[in-house]
Amino acid sequence: MNTHIEENYLKAIYKLSADAKGAVSTSALAAELGVQAASVTDMLKKLSARKFIKYEKYYGVSMTKSGIDCAIGIVRKHRLWEVFLVDKLGFSWGEVHEIAEQLEHVHSEELTNRLDAFLDFPKVDPHGDPIPDKEGVVRQLPTILLTRLKPGERGRIAAVKHDGKDLLDYLDRHNLVLENEVEVLEILVFDGSMQLLVAGREQYVSEKIAENILVVRG
Amino acid sequence: MNTHIEENYLKAIYKLSADAKGAVSTSALAAELGVQAASVTDMLKKLSARKFIKYEKYYGVSMTKSGIDCAIGIVRKHRLWEVFLVDKLGFSWGEVHEIAEQLEHVHSEELTNRLDAFLDFPKVDPHGDPIPDKEGVVRQLPTILLTRLKPGERGRIAAVKHDGKDLLDYLDRHNLVLENEVEVLEILVFDGSMQLLVAGREQYVSEKIAENILVVRG
DNA sequence: AAATAAAATTAGACGACTCTAAATATTTGT
DNA sequence: ACAAATATTTAGAGTCGTCTAATTTTATTT
Numbered sequence: 001m002n003t004h005i006e007e008n009y010l011k012a013i014y015k016l017s018a019d020a021k022g023a024v025s026t027s028a029l030a031a032e033l034g035v036q037a038a039s040v041t042d043m044l045k046k047l048s049a050r051k052f053i054k055y056e057k058y059y060g061v062s063m064t065k066s067g068i069d070c071a072i073g074i075v076r077k078h079r080l081w082e083v084f085l086v087d088k089l090g091f092s093w094g095e096v097h098e099i100a101e102q103l104e105h106v107h108s109e110e111l112t113n114r115l116d117a118f119l120d121f122p123k124v125d126p127h128g129d130p131i132p133d134k135e136g137v138v139r140q141l142p143t144i145l146l147t148r149l150k151p152g153e154r155g156r157i158a159a160v161k162h163d164g165k166d167l168l169d170y171l172d173r174h175n176l177v178l179e180n181e182v183e184v185l186e187i188l189v190f191d192g193s194m195q196l197l198v199a200g201r202e203q204y205v206s207e208k209i210a211e212n213i214l215v216v217r218g
Numbered sequence: 219m220n221t222h223i224e225e226n227y228l229k230a231i232y233k234l235s236a237d238a239k240g241a242v243s244t245s246a247l248a249a250e251l252g253v254q255a256a257s258v259t260d261m262l263k264k265l266s267a268r269k270f271i272k273y274e275k276y277y278g279v280s281m282t283k284s285g286i287d288c289a290i291g292i293v294r295k296h297r298l299w300e301v302f303l304v305d306k307l308g309f310s311w312g313e314v315h316e317i318a319e320q321l322e323h324v325h326s327e328e329l330t331n332r333l334d335a336f337l338d339f340p341k342v343d344p345h346g347d348p349i350p351d352k353e354g355v356v357r358q359l360p361t362i363l364l365t366r367l368k369p370g371e372r373g374r375i376a377a378v379k380h381d382g383k384d385l386l387d388y389l390d391r392h393n394l395v396l397e398n399e400v401e402v403l404e405i406l407v408f409d410g411s412m413q414l415l416v417a418g419r420e421q422y423v424s425e426k427i428a429e430n431i432l433v434v435r436g
Numbered sequence: 437a438a439a440t441a442a443a444a445t446t447a448g449a450c451g452a453c454t455c456t457a458a459a460t461a462t463t464t465g466t
Numbered sequence: 467a468c469a470a471a472t473a474t475t476t477a478g479a480g481t482c483g484t485c486t487a488a489t490t491t492t493a494t495t496t
Binding site: 221223253254256257260261264275276 | 452453454455456457460461462
């Protein structure tokens with residue numbers, strides 16, 4: 001059994017491993033967790049001693065099987081709780097991340113699995129991120145960045161990359177929510193901004209916003 | 219904002235204050251929390267400095283208004299989560315205490331209040347203990363110990379004093395669950411054990427068990 | 437390839453919470 | 467009321483996770 005803090009380190013390493021191709025750097029972790037690099041070094045030694053990670057001094061860190069299992073377990077709990085908060089308690093998708101950060105550290109496999117069943121085994125969380133199943137299997141959807149669509153093409157919004165409240169609230173106001181159909185009308189060469197048809201309404205989004213939206217083609 | 223540990227101290231002081239008439243002793247707290255008396259002394263100094271409690275060396279401890287508010291807030295969360303676990307996730311009342319001990323430390327007033335509404339503002343938890351409302355008001359039922367009933371008298375089970383799994387499972391097997399009607403048929407002078415009529419079945423319970431059951435007369 | 441910049445680690449310290457052992461205060465029994 | 471038993475506090479230390487400052491390693495620049 002691990003402490004909340006160890007779990008947060010594992011989660012962060014897992015998250016950064018997905019992006020970065022190679023090993024994760026100490027400074028990237030420090031930034032992600034909001035602590036000093038020296039603190040990260042200390043913790044990496046501890047997690048390494050417990051075989052959750054493979055840590056090479058001055059090089060970086062990668063995860064072992066047991067580290068990945070642990071991280072996936074936390075992600076599963078986080079995303080299930082987010083579904084609960086939105087679907088059952090009526091929170092907006094921008095409000096739930098912070099609360100789920102706390103709920104994800106409740107230790108009870110029985111609880112997690114019953115929650116899963118209560119929610120009817122959801123496949124994705126309110127941001128479209130996939131929810132690992134009981135066995136830790138993550139079913140990834142074949143999504144692409146909205147920016148990859150050309151004028152005239154269509155897609156269904158499948159996920160949003162970041163979970164900051166600001167972005168999510170903005171997307172809410174522009175109907176850019178999960179499952180909605182989007183058609184690209186035009187892409188401005190000047191700044192890469194896109195003119196979209198969403199829920200029967202035309203609107204523009206900046207390239208930066210569009211880069212945070214993942215769609216399923218079609 | 220307090221740590222989990224501080225919250226557990228406040229909860230324990232609150233609980234013991236209800237029983238004990240006067241101030242709560244260091245050793246009682248140590249026993250309740252499963253730590254050494256020396257650790258309790260340290261923490262009492264800290265909580266006292268923050269005005270959550272009134273602490274007099276060698277005498278004992280009592281709570282201030284802000285300490286009581288804090289403790290009631292935790293109790294409210296604990297009991298609401300217990301209702302959730304039993305009513306929505308199908309746990310038995312013996313399984314939920316441990317999980318609720320973790321959930322009660324999630325900090326979000328909005329979450330607590332939405333959970334309350336989702337559960338339809340329950341008045342008591344699965345053990346019959348009253349749930350404080352949003353304003354911290356606890357509505358106590360006029361309950362008496364089952365042992366206070368005389369042969370021929372009846373009562374409705376309103377609460378169980380302890381939340382150990384063993385006792386709760388035993389009560390489950392004997393239909394001694396919340397809301398059930400009980401009629402006292404006989405009390406043995408020899409050992410104080412009671413012959414009861416519960417849910418159409420006659421059965422005996424020891425005096426020790428009976429002392430843990432609270433009923434509403436009638 | 438040496439000098440400089442950037443990143444990572446070590447060293448030493450601190451706060452939170454805990455412990456054991458020793459000292460002190462209170463209560464109890466005769 | 468005084469000695470013995472019990473309860474409580476203090477003293478000193480350990481673990482966990484964090485920090486800053488100093489050092490070492492790696493990367494970059496010229």
